[in-house]
Amino acid sequence: MRIRRILATGIATAALAGLGLTGAATATAAALTPIQGPVSALTPGECTDGGGTVDWTPTPANPHTGTCKGGTGNGQAVD
Incomplete structure (x- = not known):
């Protein structure tokens, strides 16, 4: 039971970290794209x-x- 909770917490943390990285990458790409x-x-x-x-x-x-x-x-x- 304890292993499942730790595993679920690890997966949730990885998912949230992934969302943060994609948001940062999108913001960086938008900042580098010139407005035409x-x-x-x-x-x-x-x-x-x-x-x-x-x-x-x-x-x-x-x-x-x-x-x-x-x-x-x-x-x-x-x-």
């Missing part, structure tokens, strides 16, 4: 400051925006 928001369009100044030029030719995908050509913002929308 929606991708916004560049301003014309950001495009030219990055070494690119703004192409205002309308495209079907972005009819009211331009596209940054070259530089660090190459291919991104310019609004």
Whole structure:
């Protein structure tokens, strides 16, 4: 009878310790994951400051925006 109680206590302790470890691992993973928001369009100044030029030719995908050509913002929308 005493062995069963000790065994039950050991199993309960191991289960609670396991929950604590998974919670800590989840919290660590969440802290290391960067928050990613929606991708916004560049301003014309950001495009030219990055070494690119703004192409205002309308495209079907972005009819009211331009596209940054070259530089660090190459291919991104310019609004």
